[in-house]
Amino acid sequence: MKKRLSGMLTTGFGGNESNLALIGKEDDVMKRTSQASTSASHPSDAVLVHAHRKKQSTRSHSQGASDARLKPGARPLRSRRRLKRGKKKWRRAMRPRKPVPLQPVIAPDIVEAERSIAYEDGFRKGKYEGGEAVLAGLIPEDHILPDIPVEHVIALGFEQVKHLLKPLVDPQTILAEMIQALDEQRPMSLVRLGDGELLALAHDRVLSSALVQREGPFLPYSGIEVPDHEYREQLAESVRKATFVGIPTAKTPNFQGLVHPLLRSYGMSVAAMRLTYSTVNYMLAQQGALLRLMQGRRVLVIGNVAEELSQVLQQHGIAVAGLITPVIGVRDIARVMQEARSYQYDFALVAAGIPAVILAERIASQYGKVAIDFGHLANKIASREHPL
Structure with missing residues (x-):
């Protein structure tokens, strides 16, 4: 286009050198004007282009010299890595998977039926081992007992020992x-x-x-x-x-x-x-007997919940003479007995697990007091779960 314009101007103005010089100057002015206009209208484009070129340069350095020496048509290192990862994913996807065994679904009525059969079988065998087998061992081998249920035999035998029954103290x-x-x-x-x-x-x-x-x-x-x-x-x-x-x-x-x-x-x-x-x-507490028993008495409270229990007793007007807590197993019995000697009291409540049996008996026999192995009832009263 420049040639056509130049020719036209040369032809139109006689083709002298002054006209040619003028055309060249105008051409340079147009180029500079165009570049200035582009930079002024889009000032960020130049920065983006520079950043893009710098990024490309950094990538080329990170890929190493091997990419620069690739043969024509060869893939760059990054593309080859992507292709390799894609192949691995494809192989994993195509790999045959082990079949998941299906869990049999058992109907609730079948489960209930099996449970009923197991109970029936266990009851039948337990009854034999606990009663009929014992009775069978008493019968001579060459004899049989007429059709008498084992419960009937036990009842007949119980009549022979009924006079030995011993009632529990109420x-x-x-x-x-x-x-x-x-x-x-x-x-x-x-x-x-x-x-x-x-x-x-x-x-x-x-x-x-x-x-x-x-x-x-x-x-x-x-x-x-x-x-x-x-x-x-x-x-x-x-x-x-x-x-x-x-x-x-x-x-x-x-x-x-x-x-x-x-x-x-x-x-x-x-x-x-x-x-x-x-x-x-528990029976004494349910009848309100414990409260009546302790009213007007000085009470010594022994055990791991002695503090909490004593608070409940005091709220009911019981005079707490002292506390001994904690009680750390049977090896702590000697210390507790020594400490119990220093208090003035009439009645001792002991809630200390197995050591409470020994403590209650020794407080009574050695110190002449009334003592109760109180047990877990102390915890229930201390937590307000059970009334006193």
Whole structure:
């Protein structure tokens, strides 16, 4: 276009040199004007172009000299890496997956039916092992017993031993005797045997220490580490000397199932013992007897919740003579007994796990007081969960 314009101007103005020089100057002016106009109208474009070139330069340096020596048509290093990653993803996507086994869906009615069958089978076999198998061992091999249910045989046999039944002392009798002992300032103790005390007494006498540790993992919390034969014997001695001994009425193996084997093992006569309920403390509280028992008396509170329990007692107008807390297991019994000697009191409430049996009996026999193994009822009263 420039040539055409130049030719036209040359032809039109006679083609002299002055005209050509003028055209060249105008051309330079137009170029400079165009560049200035572009820079003025878009001042950021120049900066962007510079930044883009600098970025490209940085990328080229980071890719290394290998990209600069690529053969014509070869992919740059960055493209090859992307391609490689894409191939790996594709291979992973196409890799065969292990089938997930489907869990069978069992209808609720089938589950209930299976549970019913298992219960029926267990009951039938348990009944045989616990009754019919024993009866079968008494029948001569060449004889059979007519169709008499094992329950009937047991009932007939029970009639032969019915006269040996020993009634448990009721809470009202205990309350009346305690009030009389307080009035006459005579010693009296009430201790209670739960599964913790029974297992502690049983270890290496009726049951092995290993079995007791498995059946009673709570024993360290209750105050004794098994085996401990020294305090096992002290516990048995306190049970032998206590005025009243509460025992469980449940016939399960770790409750009443241990009572008679233990009493035989330690040579204790059931006929000579005054046995009551292991829950007699709750019975007395439900009848309001404990509150009547402590009114007008000086009470010593012993145990880990002694502070909280004493606050509740004081709110009911009970005079708290002192507190002994905490009681850290059977090894702490000697210290507690020494401290109990320094107080003036009539009645002692002891809530200290297994050590409470020994403490209640010794406070009564050595210091001439009335003492109760109060148990977890202390926690319930302290937390206002159970009324006094």
